[in-house]
Amino acid sequence: MKFKLHAKLVATPLVVFMTIASAAQADTVLRRANDLSFGGSESLDPISANRFYEVNDLIYSRLIRQDENGRPASELAQTWKANETATEWTLTLQPGVIFHDGSTFDAADVKFTLERIKDPALESPVTDVLGLIEAVDVVDPLTARIRLSTPHAGLPLLLMDYRVRILPEGAAAPFGIGTGPFMLDSYDPESTTILNANTAYWEGVPKLDRIEFTAIPDSEARNQAMLGGQIDYNGLTRDQEPLYAGNSAFTVQSYPAGGWFGIAFQGNQPPLDDPRIRKALRIAVDRADMLALMSGEGNGIVSCDTPVKASDPFRATLDCPQDIAGAKALLADAGYPDGIDIEVFTADLEPGMVQYAEVYQQQVAEAGIRVKLTVAPSDGYWDDVWLKKNAVTSWSQRPADQFLNEAYRSGAAWNESHFANAAFDTLLDQARATLDIEKARTLYVQAQEILFNEGGTLIAYQENGRRVMSARVTGIAAQDEDYIRWHMVGMEQ
């Protein structure tokens, strides 16, 4: 009797422990941070200006993704082909794909998603990228034909846009139903957002059971959460990187990326409507030194005000050493022989944004450019300062055509320097219509040369990306987040 009692006393907690242990073993959870870039108004509408990118990337799929070399690769579109004039593109779609709500993916969803981008009521910034789509025809359930208002030989590159995610036909707010490897369980951007694995994912069952996003708006707090083991994956700054050196609990990755900080000067406001002044403000910068100060030598690539990343075949290779004498001459020529006073706004939104402006202020002083630096409140910076004042700006990488059209074409919604140049716009139109890739390259390069000579955005360098992960995370190569195949990411127990 006594033995039986003892056996029960031992066996009961053992069973409970084993149950908990097996449940814990089955639960592979990746914990991430949401930096609250949009102050809690993060949207699950992938084409919203407030898109919740990190979550949308997991719950939705694109028609075409990019491979590890930045080239178009099949996702929901198996194949794509243009007509001879590149005004029509026919896409053959992946069969057997179902949405998280159980409905089947077909060409009607493609039509709904792509035509929705042009809805003026949505005021989507993607319109500047894919506004050339006139209509989408449903040829059959697995074939969609995209008709363009102007020819575009590089449409597959545009469809790689991180925001062009396929929604089910008729989708409406609050959205959240996609064909991606993870399904929305709960959504609270200001607290915790939980995604569960989509076991019916067409590319295979995700290795992770769940991904959780916890709101941590402060960069240093995110770093401390990473060091403390409260999250498993985080972006990293140059200053934070040494904290993880030699620590076997973490994996640190540095990878080529096309993101950059810049300063967008308002070309629609005097005296910056004079291209000589805009150029003077840019050529006075020592870009290599700025890269070394901001990111460390070798952790990026100098840019001559081109937003296009180094690996993009359409990137212009220009030379732009610091030219103090040239800047002074341009200012004198424009009527400012004694130098010029300008105000530049920045905010402590991302690590390095304030320092970027400080380095600029110091470097251009020698050319007689006297910069009054104003640190604006982070809250509302993108709404109240950006696009309205000379402001430090931050962009993630995009394909060349998308970048040049979205940020520099006359009248584009995110044309932050209000650059307006008819010759530039014509070059972009010609490049889009050109099927010969070498000829298209020449045209894109010419467009970037115009930007260097007359543009209003300083882009001194493109910095490598950095991330840190728990050493237990598997399946993430040292590449930009846009390339990560999330269904193949796992956690070692």
Place this chain on the structure above:
Amino acid sequence: MNTVWLALPLPQILRDVLAQRSGRIGMAIVCLHLAVALAAPVITPQDSAYQDASAMLQSPSFSHWFGTDRLGRDVFSRTLLGGREAMLIATAATFIAMAWGSALGILVALIGGRTDAIVMRFIDAMMSIPWILLVMLFIAALGSSSAALVPVLGFSYGLSVVYLARAAALDFVARDFVLAAQARGHSRWSIAATELFPNVRDSLAVQGAMQWSWILLAVSSLSFLGMGVAPPTPDWGQMIADARGIMQRAPWALISPMLALSSLVIGMNLAVDAWARVTGVERTRRVPGA
């Protein structure tokens, strides 16, 4: 009837303050800071704005006594210069706060009645708004230049001075010498300036000194938030904000401005404590809104 002054003469106050240990220590710290602030442009060993990509985040050494920051700038030079602008703003703003706050407080105490009630309810309403929010509202409208900070802080911090000046003046408005001045037909301004002010001077002086250290902290706080002193002018609050992300890797970049700021505030508190004891003033110990 001659004006009656119940306050001690200034030289005697200073002697009595220095006779106390805390007063001596406090005055020494404050005087050292003032001397450094005045001499900083001459004694800084390096250009505080010079950015050196080859010397980023260096630990303290002979060439950089307090090390370097993330842009390779000399932290010692920046620390020496980092209090100048904040002290200047604090001094000017304190002057404004004390001037309007004292004048209004004494006047409403003298006038009394409905005017007193209306003014004080307005002050109550303004005081109910946290100072940082009030200052941020003004900064949003006026910008965050030093020229804008002075009147904004002067107004915000003058609100509590109205309270103090009124309370101090109420002790004297019913005294014979004030009634006599009224009977002689003196104007309210004249009575406030010649009969009441000299008698509340000690209370206001102690309050003014405390206001100075609070405003200094406020300027540093605003700089920490990016709304105070603008780069490239070095400022302790701004330096602390810059260094907080690298505190584990380069603690020297954080500790130097923190020590400078806290030592000045502590020094001022010690000196004011001694002053309050000497003059018999019960000084306010809480930061308004804190």
